[in-house]
Amino acid sequence: MIDYTANSADAWEALCVEQFQLCSLDWAAPTFDAGLRASASSAQLSLRLLTSGPFGVSRSARDIRRHDSDDLMVVLHDAGAGGHLEHKGRRSELRPGDAVIIDTTRPYAFDFPQPIQQVVLKVPHELAGRLAPDAGRVFHASDGPLGRVLRTILREFAELDEPIPFGSNQTNQSLEATSLAVAAVDLLSAIYASDSTRNSELLGHAALLKSGQDFVRTRFRDPALTPSLIADYLRVSPRLLAQVFSQAGTTPASYIRDVRLEEAARLLRSTYHRDVPIFDVGLRVGFADATTFTRAFKRVHGVVPSEFRAAAPAVTAV
Template sequence: MTYSVTTAGAPAAQQFDLWESAVSQTFVPLEAAPGERSAFRGRLRGQNLGSVAVYEATADAHTVRRTQRAIAKGNPEVYKLGLQLHGSARLSQDGRQAALDPGDFAIYDTTRPYTLAFDDVSSTLVLMFPRDMLCLPSGHVEQLTATRFSGGSGVSGIVSSILVQLARNLDDPQVYGSVRLARNVVDLLGTALADRVDYSNVPAESSRGALLVKIKSYVETHLNDPALSPTEIAAAHHISTRYLHKLFSDAGVTVSGWIRQRRLERCGQDLADPSKQQLAIGAIGARWGLVDASYLSRAFKTEYGLSPSEYRQRSATHRSD
C-alpha cells in the first residue's frame, strides 16, 4: 500500500514542522529550513519495495541537512538516490556539489553530512537502500557522491528513464515487478556508477567485483545488439571467455542467462510503458536484441507467467483502475 502524507489541511504555522517530521521519519533524521513563504506545501508518497524505499517528494522551496547531530539520532547506513522530476536541486556532500535538473540524479551517503537545497517548487524521486545492496565497494561510491548523472544517454539515461516510469506508477508498482524491479534498479545504478569510478587505485581484493560491474555496464549498453555474445564481451574487456564465465558463475548466474533476463526486463518495461503502446511486440523485442518473435513469446511467458500481449493488457488495465 502506498504511504502518503501532505501538509494540506494543517495550520500554516505547523505545515513545515509536519514536513520535517515526515521526511525524517520516512528516510533518516534530518534538519530542515523553509523558504520565504509563511505557508508550506509538501506531499510525500511512496512505499517500501523489499529493502528499497521508493518515494516521491513534492514541496515548496526549502533546505534539508544531514548534520552530525542528525546522524547521532539515527544512522542506518543507507545510500539515497535523488532523481529530479520537476524543478531543480543542489546536493552537497564530500566537498562536491551537484546541480540537478529534471532527469538528472545523484547518489549520497547518509552516514556522512550532506545538504539538499530546493530554491523553488520541485519534485524528486528518492530511492533509499542498504549500502551492501550496491555492488561497489563503499570507497568507490565515496568518489561519486554529489556527482551529477545525466538522464540523457548511456546507462545513467536508462536508470533515469526507469525511475521516471516508476514515479508515474508509484500507486501500482506491480506493473513493473515490485521488489524485483527495485533490486534491478539498484543493480543498474551500480553499472552507471562503475562507469565513473577511477580504477587506478582499486584494491586487488575488489578488482574482480569491479570488473564484473564494468562488464555488466557494457552489456547493458549493448542489449540491442542481437549478436552480443560471451566471446565479444570477453574480447572487449581483454579477458578470456573462460574467465568471463567464472566471474558470472561466482555471482550465481550465467552470462547468457543474465543477458536474457535483462533483455526480457527491458521488454517488460516497454510493454508497460503507455508511450510505447503503438509499438508492435516484435519491434519491442528487436529493440532489445530479441529478433525472434516466437522465442520472445516463449521466454517472456516462462519468466513472467504471461505472454507479452497479456502482460501489456494487464499493465493497461492496472493504469485504468
C-alpha cells in the first residue's frame, strides 16, 4: 500500500499519468488537493483509491496514439457529488454509487464539479472477459446483479486496504488483494455471461457489429489480426460473425482491410509522415509486406501509395 498526495493541479495530472495512462487535466479548482492510495498491484492489474477536489480530465485520440494502453478501468464513483463521463459516443451522468467500465483504447473525459471519492480497478483486456463490450455503460443500482456486484466487490477491496497492523506480513496482504482482484474479474465475467437479459441485448446483430468494429479499430495495426480473432473476442462462431458483417454490406476481412487502408491514406496525406517510406506506412497499419499493401491500396484508391501521396493535398494531422 502506497499513499500519494497532490497539492496542485500539475502534480495531480502527473500522478494520474503515472498511475493510469497518458491523459490531460482540463481544469481544476483554484485551491486543489487530492490523494491516491495504490494497492493490490501486480503485473496484470492494479487497484487505486482516490479522493480529489473538483477537476476535469480527458484522454484524447492523440494521447492514445502517443501512449498505447490495453486496459479497462472499472470505476466506482463511491462518494461525493455527481459528475459526467463522455466515452464511446455517450455522455452519462455519474452519481455516488454508480460504476462504469472505461476502455482506455478509446477517448474519454470525466468532469467532476465537486470533491469526489472513487475506487479504480485497472484490468488488461485479456483478463476482462465479457466486460469489455460493455465499456462506457454506467451501472446503476437498478441494473440487476452485475451493477450490484461491481459496487460490492470494489467496496470490499477498499476494506482490504485498511492500515496493516504492526508485525503483519504486508507482502501476503498485497498478494491476497491481488488474487482476490483476479477472482473478482472472473466472477464479474461469469455473472455477465449468465445474465440472459444482458446477453440477448449484446448478442443482437447491431451490438455485435459495433463491438466487432470497435475491436478492429483498436487492433488493426497487428498483422496477426484475423476474422477468427474477432470471433474469439466476441465469443461467437465465425459463421455468425460473417453473417453480422454481411448485413452491413461487408465481411470481417474486408472491414479489417478497409480500416487499414483508411489509416494508410491518412498517414500518406499527413505532413508529419511525408518522409516515412511507403513500406513503413504499410507496416504501421498492419500489412505484412509491401506487395500486399500496394495491391490492396490500388484496388481501393486506383493508384499506388506513392502516387496517392504525390497527388494528395498535405494536411497537418498527426
